Amino acid sequence: MKKCSACQKVLPVSAFARNKSRPDGLQANCRECAAEYYRERQEAKGRTVRVKVPVPRGHKRCPQCEEVKSHAEWERNQTSSDGWASYCRPCRAERNRVSYFQRKYGLTPAELDAMIAEQQGICCICLSAPAGHVDHDHETGRVRGVLCFSCNAALGQFKDRPDVIRRAATYVEGNAWKPTLVAPGVYQLPS
Known part of the structure; x- marks a missing residue:
């Protein structure tokens, strides 16, 4: 005592x-x-202090959603005093998503939602799949729009080169000429 x-x-x-x-x-x-x-x-000092809420053993309170959840809904973190992450899995995922778009593209969640709404929620290229992947110019970093996974990956595979994309479109449309054999081992490409 x-x-x-x-x-x-x-x-x-x-x-x-x-x-x-x-x-x-x-x-x-x-x-x-x-x-x-x-x-x-x-x-x-003009700051506020979180009110400590009692929680049952094997549970933790998330400061973002303010819900008490079991430890099964938390990531492990050996560096924290209690051995668990600061935020529950869903809140942590959302915080990481917001942080990623802000850090990588300078986009706030409201700006990203506005871009998707401007496109009616669909990909600008295929006009069928839902837009969910931010497309940007790799040289300047300027955001061009929000695309579906496939279209965004295709632009990446073409390395954002318009001449290659045009040739690919011509090929798919069936208008491309095939190289002609001029001599053994020598091919002439179409102009």
Whole structure:
């Protein structure tokens, strides 16, 4: 048992945090008084402190969706104090998605949604599949639009070269001439 210097209550030792610099190895104030002091100091600085919500054992509260979920819905993180990620799997995936589009293309979720809505939610090239992949110029980084996976991959395979894409279109339309054999091992390409 130990007496808290702030609230003057005699509490069990488990109610005090550790402090190696003190003779008894414990803080002078109990955990509740220390938390209240911390909250007051943060509010004085104009910051807010999250309210601690009690959760059952084997569960954790997500600060984004504010739901208490079982540990099965969390990623492991050995560097955190409790061994679990800060956000549940769905919230973490959404945060990573938002962060990726902001970092890679400079797009906010609202801007990306506006681009997709402008295209009526379909790919600009095939006009049939849902748009879900941001297409950009690899040299300048400028975003051109939102395409389906297949069309975006096709542009990548053609290395964004319009001349190759035109030849591919001509080939698919059946208008391309085949190379003619001029001499053994020598072919003449169509002009």
